[in-house]
Amino acid sequence: MEKSILVLLMLCIVTCLNIQSAYAASNGFTNPIKVSGKNTDSQEPQAVISENGISAVWVETSFGRSDIFFAKSIDGGITFGSPKILSASSLGQSAFPAIAQNGNYTYVVWQSSNSLNSTIFFTKSSDGGSSFENPLRISQGSNSAFPQIAVSGSHVYSTWIEKSVNESTNIVITSSPDAGKSFVTPIQITHHAGNSGIPKIISTGAKVYLVWEDNSNGNFQIFLSKSRDYGATFETPHVLSNTIGQSGTPQMFVSDNNIYAVWMSNPSGNYDVMFAKSTDDGKSFSRPVDISNTKLDSGYPQFTVSGNNIYVTWTETISDTNYDVLFAKSTDTGSTFDKPINLSSNLGESGWPQIAYDGNVYVSWVDNSTGNFDVFITKSSDGGKIFQTPVNISNTEGESYYDTMLAYGNTVSMIWQEYEQGKHDIVFSKSTTFVPEFGTLAAGILMMGIFSILIFSRTSKMKSLK
Secondary structure, three states, X not given: OHHHHHHHXXXXXXXXXXXXXXXEOOOOEEOOEEOOOOOOEEEEEEEEEEOOEEEEEEEEEEOOEEEEEEEEEOOOOOOOOOOEEOOOHHHOEEEXXXXXXXXXXXXXXXXXXXXXXXXXXXXXXXXXXXOOOOOEEOOOOOEEEEEEEEEXXXXXXXXXXXXXXXXXXXXXXXXXXXXXXXOOOOEEOOOOOOEEOOOEEEEEOOEEEEEEEEOOOOOOEEEEEEEOOOOOOOOOOEEOOOOOOXXXXXEEEEEOOEEEEEEEEOOOOOOEEEEEEEOOOOOOOOOXXXXXXOOOXXXXXXXXXXXXXXXXXXXXXXXXXXXXXXXXXXXXXXXXXXXXXXXXXXXXXXXXXXXXXXXXXXXXXEEXXXXXXXXXXXXXXXXXXXOOOOEEOOOOOOEEEXXXXXXXXXXXXXXXXXXXXXXXXXXXXXXXXXXXXXXXOHHHHHHXXXXXXXXXXXXXXXXXXX
16 A cells, blocks of 8 residues: 555656646746737737736737737736737727726726827726727827826826927826726826926826926926826926936836835936935925946836835946846935846846836846847845846747736746747746745655655554554
């Protein structure tokens, strides 16, 4: 009897290892699966994740037409449902989708263009992505572009830039109080003859926050404004950068009454990554802190916040042909930052990082040190002090880029566009172990432990019967 149990144990270990091998690549991530259609060119993926699943949108081009498509996984990314078209070809060429989710509701906005104008469209699903309503035009101008979206409860917000007849661009926002059934008349946040850059938006409760780049004062600066009444009115914007150089690419994070922002600025000739914060819900902001603090060009920052800890990553120009991904953290809510760490540190072009936190810090980027661009990712389990050796999760002969990273439930999910055989595909992969001390043997070891308990239990019973 004990011999048969041992044989069964070995068979289970072998089976478990085979399952693990089929499911996961050797780098600790699942083998990438295709999310988009088979015979189309698919680009610009965006995704959100929650307890209801993983939802993705992208632009799909076929026979000269570009439309917005959607797909969802309800099994943690093992499979995705068949792609659904959200836009209608009669609306023109569609691009730049943005997605938000709240419970069973999924909201999507995008830009639709033809030879005469460019407008913003919206659609929603109230059944977890199984079906979507007919697209609704939410912009009123004829030159609207680059929409963003945010949701808080039943309130949905979308912002974009509006180009006027004098070639200036301004920030416009609209809101829906009824989960996207109807939208109010868009209001203009900026009113000038200059140019306002692509805004970022965050909503929480009755408050709505906007941050953008703007050259209405002569050179580009970072502006931030807030609404306390569900987007009906906005306060006078704060100038966060206020330097003699150019500032741009802002990102924002809001937690309770704390507002954090990062951007790139070149007051001394080279670009640096800057940080500022407000602890009184935007009434005042701290003096900007130079995080990168180097003679090299640093830019395109991304960041996230957890408690008193602020984690920032960016692209740094090492030479004309060498870019690296750097990281720095603060443990005192941004008053000071540690010395930056080089995460990629190779002779190739590494850049455009993403960052996420779920108890661990994750940073991903695209990197051509292998000869073509691949998607790399690294992880820190000690709050950003030490990072693991970067993992190449795409590892293909084609070009991989435009990645989005999602951290949820101690799992990291990645979605990106892959260029092979003359077209782009949207592909997905997620972490399985991503912990060096475990790996593919983890499941087998678990089974060994279970069967050891069974054997011990049976042996103990046999002894008690003697």
